Amino acid sequence: MPRPEALPRTVRLLLLARVVNRLGAFSLPFLTALIRTDHGASLTTAGLVTAAFGLATIPSRLAGGRLADRIGRRSTIVLGLCGCALAQTAIAASRSLPSAVAGAVLLGLAFELYEPPSQALVSEAVPPQHRVRAFSLFSAAIAAGAMGAGLLAALLGRWDLRLLFLADAATCLACALLIRLALPRDRPASRPAETAPPIRPLRDPRLVSVLATGTAYALINQQTVMSLPLALAREGRPAADAGLLFTAAAATTVLAQPLTRLPAIERLSTPAALALAHLLLAAGLTGYALAHSLPALIAATAVMSLGDLLVIGRAYALVADLAPPGAAGRYLAVFGTSWGIAATLAPVLGTQLLAHAGTTALWSTSAALCLLLAAAHLRVTPRSPNELPAPGRRLPSPRPTAHDG
CATH class of the missing domain: 1.20.1250.20 (MFS general substrate transporter like domains)
Structure with missing residues (x-):
């Protein structure tokens, strides 16, 4: 490499x-x-x-x-x-x-x-x-x-x-x-030309689709983090084991950085990479549903962390690529609201599902949602403008910009 x-x-x-x-x-x-x-x-x-x-x-x-x-x-x-x-x-x-x-x-x-x-x-x-x-x-x-x-x-x-x-x-x-x-x-911000239309990120359908799938991912992520100690305690394990799993997740994120530079990964389009990421998340959550020992939980956590690593790098790079010149801050800000929405909803949804259906249903439902997201990425997530075919090759149909409509 x-x-x-x-x-x-x-x-x-x-x-x-x-x-x-x-x-x-x-x-x-x-x-x-x-x-x-x-x-x-x-x-x-x-x-x-x-x-x-x-x-x-x-x-x-x-x-x-x-x-x-x-x-x-x-x-x-x-x-x-x-x-x-x-x-x-x-x-x-x-x-x-x-x-x-x-x-x-x-x-x-x-x-x-x-x-x-x-x-x-x-x-x-x-x-x-x-x-x-x-x-x-x-x-x-x-x-x-x-x-x-x-x-x-x-x-x-x-x-x-x-x-x-x-x-x-x-x-x-x-x-x-x-x-x-x-x-x-x-540097002082340059004033937009009088004739230039205002930039409204939420009028860009490409960003809206990324925001929708990103919010679903953030909800799964936050729900998992907040529910994990409760789920462990419900299964008769020490809630403090969640700290070990969080440490394993962080260590995997740091140590697995070279994997994102593998040619096979770099060649994937953004929709394909995000679909792969959610398949890894689904596998890790299924591991949570089936695991009966701490080593098995740690292994499932590592698999999920690989999925998280792929999502973060690709999703934020995609949003930055979609932004018109001078609007990266606003595009990234709108996309980032997904975490605020997730932080508000996750404690309610996760605890209710855990209380009324149990831990296996909690993790299985989350895994199923990840599978749906993997399929959704292949259908609705736009490719980065930097991934479009080189000149001379057949181009996809034009996509609307932030100023259209």
Whole structure:
């Protein structure tokens, strides 16, 4: 396998900043516990607060895309990270339930500002043929930081859950400082010509189809993460085993990066690669339904992580390729709302299915949905414009652009 070209300095700095930021991103799973233990809220109330956070991330993601294209990438990233630090500090300092709720909503409103500009920077800094690799490395950076985050959470959480939020705030500020000092200054956004039609991502049917399948994938992903500890406990296994499975998933994401550069994988069209990814997810979820031992669960987790790795790299590269010039931030922001929708719905759907049908039905239903998504990708997912046949070959029928209609 030939040695891959070095990524641009901007992308390498963003990867480093992502690891730094992710090292502290261990407080969110403990938000419900903090609200219950420190403020005496019921489980239902704590769940509603977490859902409110998830809802707030949707306008946050959209605002991040618009700000990225208006005030600049670096400025938006720094603004989002500082907002997260402020919200985390407010949660740690809260002395009443209303103040904790306000901090959680503020955190949601700032939480996703970082994503669209950082993803837009990646899409602009690398040539189209390297975007899949760059976005795959972004997911690996998140996974690498997550492994360290789990260890820090285990240490700090023994003393006081509030320390987790303060540590998260500190890493957000450290990441903001790194971005502010290392990335080049934002260039003033060019004003669109008077006659140029406005860019409306949701009028692009190609993006809408990718958003629909991406939301279904995000829902399966989030439902699996949130339901796994409960499912393990229901089967009589320690809920703490979920931590081992999450670590196995992160390690697989990091170690399997070279697989994305195999010629057989790189030659796959985006619809075919995404279909393969969902077949791997279906196989892993079927393994969860059938597994009766920890090694079997770890093996199923590794298979699912390979599917996740293929989805993240291909999906975000596709969205960046579909965006008109200067609109990558907004296209990626709209696509990213799939995670906010999933974060809001997954706790409800997963727990209800688990409570009324059991673990085998939970994982089997999720696997069946992945099979449906694999078939859907082959029919509705557009090819990247960079994958169209070379001149002289028969071209597919024209697809509408973001300005059509």
